[in-house]
Amino acid sequence: MSVGNTLKHLPLEAMHEEAGARFGAFAGWHMPLTYPAGVMKEHLHTREKAGLFDISHMQLFAVEGAQAATFLSRACPLDTAGLGEAKSKYTVLLNEEAGIIDDLIVTRLGDERFMVVANAGNAVKDEAHLNAIADGFEVTVRPLKRVFLALQGPEAEGVLIGAGLDLSDLTFMTAAEPRQNWFATRSGYTGEDGFEIALPPEEAPAFAEKILADERAQWIGLAARDSLRLEAGLCLHGQDINETTDPASAALLWAIPKRLREEGGFIGAEALRRIVSEGAEEKRVGLKPEGRQPVRSGAPLMNQNRETVGRVTSGGFGPSAGHPVAMGYVAKALAEAGTPLIAEVRGNSVPVHVHPLPFTPHRYHKG
Amino acid sequence: MSKTYFTEDHEWIRVEGGTATVGITDYAQEQLGDLVFVELPETGKALAKGETAVVVESVKAASDVYAPADGEVAEVNEALASDPSLVNTAPMGDGWLWKMKLSDESQLDGLMDEDAYKKSVA
Structure with a gap:
């Protein structure tokens, strides 16, 4: 991982440093990956209360x-x-x-x-x-040029009201322009109810501080953003979808x-x-590994005859699911939920089976 | 009387009577974050210095832990199968990874002691 001067920096980087973030490179940006709570607690906090993500x-x-x-x-x-x-x-x-x-x-x-x-x-x-x-x-x-914040989780609406932004009229996949040069949608990348809010950079620190003053809200890093979206069955472009899919x-x-x-x-x-x-030759599916060993992006998938029939495109551990979770592509005939397959991880065979997506139910506010 | 060594790869090795107990340091577990799986070797497996002995997996990534010297796996920490987070909570205690019978203890000469290691990560 190269951390050179070429990386772009978030306007709120000082706030993340103050919060004790550990940073890493992602898509050309110097991004907060985790905070002191750690990915597991950050993930669960988002599903239980409200997680604040800097997605600028x-x-x-x-x-x-x-x-x-x-x-x-x-x-x-x-x-x-x-x-x-x-x-x-x-x-x-x-x-x-x-x-x-x-x-x-x-x-x-x-x-x-x-x-x-x-x-x-x-x-x-x-x-x-x-x-x-x-x-x-x-x-x-x-x-x-905006700061873009996501507030995700069952308490998101209430936390925003406390921060002076009442978006309770919005339902899932609707939007508003609550202030000049602000933009808000009720959507997200976690499977939870929540909002994505874009605002002018100069107004962002005060707004973020108001949100964080609420004990139900805390910063959540990119690592938990990834485990949350994977459990929710949502694609990451460049990994699960690309110009060849x-x-x-x-x-x-x-x-x-x-x-x-x-x-x-x-x-x-x-x-x-x-x-x-x-008819497409292959299909993206959810994959549940048996046992505790995660299978990750790049692992080949084989059928019971050890013929390669697909590949894992995202994989890791699902803190809410309580077991490893993954998604990938398999030959169309093997895309049925329950189909047993084998993932090869460092020469070991890990039994997996095709699992319906999402792994954790979506909890959108459909109104 | 045991002696504890530290490597640049953030492992600790506690040697007592020709047997080494190996784990990762507090600094390493902090960098890795919450561990969800530890892939341990079979007891009796011959390890060569520098070879991957254990793979520790966090939510996000898998990382190798290397054999610090030649030897044979004498015991692995079975408790990690059900609770890999022991490596996070007690990396130098209950979160040890494996024990190995050393072929040549002098291979550990030149590794850091605790003070030198702490300075290296400060």
């Missing part, structure tokens, strides 16, 4: 203009016409082969205004890709309305239609 490494783009909606429906397999104001949707950027360039949350803020949230490691690539498509449209794609294999077709898949119009539509009609 992620990039927000304001997409604005008379053709913003048609532009986004070209760039993503997204029905912007059917996306009401203040509604958020999970979607993807596809290449012509229907490979996933990035996964995104797109929110409609007005007739001609959208907010796009992209992954840190893909932000530069996404911006270039979007700008290339934008050439033929009356639209601008503007990266925003398509939405059908990745089990993300739920995010692309059937009508849109048939009518096309978005980049990658033809390739996706072909993949769907021929």
Whole structure:
């Protein structure tokens, strides 16, 4: 792991240092991985109370203009016409082969205004890709400088009210602009109820301090963010999905309305239609290892005849599940829950079986 | 009378009568974070100096623990199978990893004592 001067730094880095964070490099950023409580307690705290995550490494783009909606429906397999104001949707950027360039949350803020949230490691690539498509449209794609905080867990709504921000009217995957240059959605990456809030960097320290003044809230690092999202069955781009995986294999077709898949119009539509009609060769599934030994990204998966039939793309220990958890890709015929497989870890055979996702039930506030 | 050595790889080795007990240091367990699994060797296994003897796994990653000298595994800490967090709570006590019969104790010459080790991680 190189920790050079090339890493980008979070605007709130001093607060994380003060809180005793241990840092590491992730997607080109110097990020807090854990705090003194440790990943296990941080993870459980988030599921029980409220965890505060600094996700300012992620990039927000304001997409604005008379053709913003048609532009986004070209760039993503997204029905912007059917996306009401203040509604958020999970979607993807596809290449012509229907490979996933990035996964995104797109929110409609007005007739001609959208907010796009992209992954840190893909932000530069996404911006270039979007700008290339934008050439033929009356639209601008503007990266925003924001501090981006996620507050996740059953107490998140109450903690925010205490911090002077009442977002109790929002339901899962809806959004608001509570103050000038602020943006908030009721969504997240943990499987819990919670919010993601973008705000101007100069207003962020005071806001974060108000949240942390509530004993129900504490900083949570990237390590627990990863174990939380893995238990929730959510993909990490660059690991579980990438430019060589398509939405059908990745089990993300739920995010692309059937009508849109048939009518096309978005980049990658033809390739996706072909993949769907021929049937994807492999499928992303949850994997539960037997025993306590974790299986991790890169471990090959074999059938009972010791033929390689897939691979693990994310794996670790699930503190709430109480056992190791993983996800990966397997041949379509072996994607059924309960199918026994073998993961090879350092020459040892670890029995695993295909397990439904998520490992811990989602607890979204659907209203 | 036992003697305790420390390595640059953050292991401790306590030697008594030709047998070494090996574990990781408090500094190491802190760096690794909460351990969830410890892969221990078979008793009787021959280990060569520098070879991976044990793998400790935290929530996020797996890390190797090396044999500090040649020898044969005499005993492993079975308690870690059900409670790997002992390595976090008592790295130099109940969280020991394995014991080995040393082939040549002089291979440990030149390792750090506790004071030198503490200075190296300060």
